[in-house]
Amino acid sequence: MIELKGINKIYDDGFQALKDIDLTFEEGKINVLIGPSGCGKTTTMKLLNRLTDYTDGDILIDDQNMKQINPFELRRQMGYVIQNIGLFPHMSIFDNVATVPKLLKWNKHKIRERVDELLNMVNLDPETYRNRYPAELSGGQQQRIGVIRALAAEPSTILMDEPFSALDPISREQLQDELTKLQQEINKTIIFVTHDMDEAIKIADQIILMKDGEIVQKGAPQEILANPANEFVTEFIGEDRLENVLPSIQDMIQSDYPSISLNTTVEQSIQLLSRYQISDIPVVDENGAFNGIVNLFDLLNNKRTDLKTFIHDTLPTITENMDSHRLMQIFHEHKSTVYPIQTKEGNLAGVVERKQLVHLLHQFYMNKSGDSEWSS
Amino acid sequence: MDFITGLTQYMIENRSELLALTIEHIVMVAYGMALALLVGIPLGIIAARYQKLAPIIISATNILQLIPSLAMLAILTLYMGLGFQTMVIGLFFYSLMPIVRNTYVGIKEVDDSVIEAGRGSGMTPLQLLGKIQFPLSIPFLMAGLRVASVIAVAVACLGPYIGAEALGKEIISGISLQSDVKIYAGAIPATLLALIADFMLGKLETRSKQRMA
Ligand SMILES: Nc1ncnc2c1ncn2[C@@H]1O[C@H](COP(=O)(O)OP(=O)(O)OP(=O)(O)O)[C@@H](O)[C@H]1O
Ligand SMILES: [Mg+2]
Numbered sequence: 001m002i003e004l005k006g007i008n009k010i011y012d013d014g015f016q017a018l019k020d021i022d023l024t025f026e027e028g029k030i031n032v033l034i035g036p037s038g039c040g041k042t043t044t045m046k047l048l049n050r051l052t053d054y055t056d057g058d059i060l061i062d063d064q065n066m067k068q069i070n071p072f073e074l075r076r077q078m079g080y081v082i083q084n085i086g087l088f089p090h091m092s093i094f095d096n097v098a099t100v101p102k103l104l105k106w107n108k109h110k111i112r113e114r115v116d117e118l119l120n121m122v123n124l125d126p127e128t129y130r131n132r133y134p135a136e137l138s139g140g141q142q143q144r145i146g147v148i149r150a151l152a153a154e155p156s157t158i159l160m161d162e163p164f165s166a167l168d169p170i171s172r173e174q175l176q177d178e179l180t181k182l183q184q185e186i187n188k189t190i191i192f193v194t195h196d197m198d199e200a201i202k203i204a205d206q207i208i209l210m211k212d213g214e215i216v217q218k219g220a221p222q223e224i225l226a227n228p229a230n231e232f233v234t235e236f237i238g239e240d241r242l243e244n245v246l247p248s249i250q251d252m253i254q255s256d257y258p259s260i261s262l263n264t265t266v267e268q269s270i271q272l273l274s275r276y277q278i279s280d281i282p283v284v285d286e287n288g289a290f291n292g293i294v295n296l297f298d299l300l301n302n303k304r305t306d307l308k309t310f311i312h313d314t315l316p317t318i319t320e321n322m323d324s325h326r327l328m329q330i331f332h333e334h335k336s337t338v339y340p341i342q343t344k345e346g347n348l349a350g351v352v353e354r355k356q357l358v359h360l361l362h363q364f365y366m367n368k369s370g371d372s373e374w375s376s
Numbered sequence: 377m378d379f380i381t382g383l384t385q386y387m388i389e390n391r392s393e394l395l396a397l398t399i400e401h402i403v404m405v406a407y408g409m410a411l412a413l414l415v416g417i418p419l420g421i422i423a424a425r426y427q428k429l430a431p432i433i434i435s436a437t438n439i440l441q442l443i444p445s446l447a448m449l450a451i452l453t454l455y456m457g458l459g460f461q462t463m464v465i466g467l468f469f470y471s472l473m474p475i476v477r478n479t480y481v482g483i484k485e486v487d488d489s490v491i492e493a494g495r496g497s498g499m500t501p502l503q504l505l506g507k508i509q510f511p512l513s514i515p516f517l518m519a520g521l522r523v524a525s526v527i528a529v530a531v532a533c534l535g536p537y538i539g540a541e542a543l544g545k546e547i548i549s550g551i552s553l554q555s556d557v558k559i560y561a562g563a564i565p566a567t568l569l570a571l572i573a574d575f576m577l578g579k580l581e582t583r584s585k586q587r588m589a
Contacts, residue, residue, distance in 0.1 A: 076498035086493030
């Protein structure tokens, strides 16, 4: 765990790049620093491996003051992907990747295996690329080498300063997946700088949004999206994205919501509804197939005894893997206290209640001025 | 035509003497260069590392080079007497500037992001110098060496004035005897030496840059 306590950084020319930063990077989490150019992201990174010194405050690494740790040892245990890639132009790809293992005096065989493993990981064939020089690679390939050079000695903490900026969308996605996988498997603490909010949302456990050397907001991606602290955050996140953070139907579904079978009597149904304090209940046949909904008022106002005659099925079919925006649209057009969700075979999978959706709307729109376009 | 036959004949007749002088010339230049590298590289590194010392070191070597060659050699004889060593020291002084300056520039030119990557990998300043900065400055150093050796081949021709015999011996005795043949017999190998040095070190320079682009 890395803790920054009241960190200030004033550069030699008097410019204050960081103002009173309090920040915790939990072990085994992906922390994403994001913010406009010049807000102090790179500066924060460089404090962590002591490439720059802070002016005052404290940085604790596993409760030990960082100044007590030998800076060279510290850096060898902290992978660093620098913003401008910075491959060593006079060294082969092999030697570039092997930099830290060599400093740590790993044996040759182990280094060789590790380099090949890493090259394979980023889809560069070791036979082809091992002996090339950086100038003989494309920009995206160089960036991948920059990333694996930082991973080579299996550091416990990895600092990555816009590591995927030169990659095409496909390799970028691939490396993001690789990174989250890596982090889950071996529990690395990752501190990642990006300008790309989509990237941040995708990989972050914690997002730290900075502006002018200060932290504006930090928290889990969903937290920030759901409750942007101020105008700036909303603007930075982008309005579109706020609308796109609806949880999926699968995440909202209540599979333990009660249902009744076709052969239940009207009397039993009313009892059940009042026991659960609900007004609508889905009906399924003996195979679990969804048949429709019955409503408490209909049941109470009529003397009919056959439950089947009360079943109505006026809602459009909603399936589990449907886009939740479509559900919002249905919610908007059809009033109902519950929205039954079906599996693709037509069985009842559960329901989403109207009040859940109302609550979501409140949450997302509390911080926004207004008009909703769920249907986009 | 007569002149060329005469010259060829003279050169063939005196080939062992000329060869010995050429070798002497090469050895003198080589010693001067070796000394210049030995002293110049560390000076260049120190200048690059301690920014405050840089102007002092660079201007001192610069001044050495500005002293007219004959004057410098004459002054050296005051302290070292006549002979081979005096010439070697003269060549060393002359070559120092291109070597020091190019080492300095070569190290300074290394891309900041490369340095940062090296530091970020946990290299000590010495490792950074040995593994990154110095290797990357070699193409510059090669260019300096090339300039220095061409100058040194020329300056070495003044050898006979301070008792260091080399190809200059033929040239200078050619002047006093008013013998075109002797002058050319010294001048041609000396020029060839300069050309070869320039060409070979140029090749080395290109090779040291290869693949780094
Ligand atoms: N060595 C330095 N001396 C003076 N000021 C500096 C120095 N390095 C950075 N700064 C200033 O500190 C501020 C923060 O810089 P930093 O590099 O941390 O920004 P950043 O958030 O990484 O920006 P970007 O997204 O453009 O990389 C900038 O205003 C920058 O000009
Ligand atoms: Mg930056």
